Amino acid sequence: MSNITVMEQHPITTEQVSQLIAKTLNWKALGPDRINNFWIKQFTATHSYLTHHFNPFVEDAGNIPDFLVHGITFLLSKSQDCQDPFTYRPITCLCTIYKIYTAHIAEKI
Numbered sequence: 001m002s003n004i005t006v007m008e009q010h011p012i013t014t015e016q017v018s019q020l021i022a023k024t025l026n027w028k029a030l031g032p033d034r035i036n037n038f039w040i041k042q043f044t045a046t047h048s049y050l051t052h053h054f055n056p057f058v059e060d061a062g063n064i065p066d067f068l069v070h071g072i073t074f075l076l077s078k079s080q081d082c083q084d085p086f087t088y089r090p091i092t093c094l095c096t097i098y099k100i101y102t103a104h105i106a107e108k109i
Helices: 014-023 037-042 046-059 096-108
Strands: 071-077 088-094
Touching (some): 014 046, 014 096, 088 096
16 A cells, blocks of 8 residues: 555635535434524534534544534334334434535545
8 A cells, every 4th residue: 555645635615615505405304413504504604613623524534523423313114104114214314514524525526
């Protein structure tokens, strides 16, 4: 692995964070943080603070605090037959801030 060059890090800008937030749907299911995307869109002053905290995550994923990666898991039925346990699938609602951060990663990939 010594011949592999390390990928150059590109810091996240406030403009990128604001653009990602603008793309989010306002009233998606809430995670443990209980914050709707609507409020993050409205409080634009927080976008620079989010950027400030996202950049260390980009440099080292070990910097991501545990509370951001925890979610609430629900079982949803895939059909009208609610008696059959095989018709259920799990869905995990994650923190809004974490979803914005991972949207940045997905966009870069």
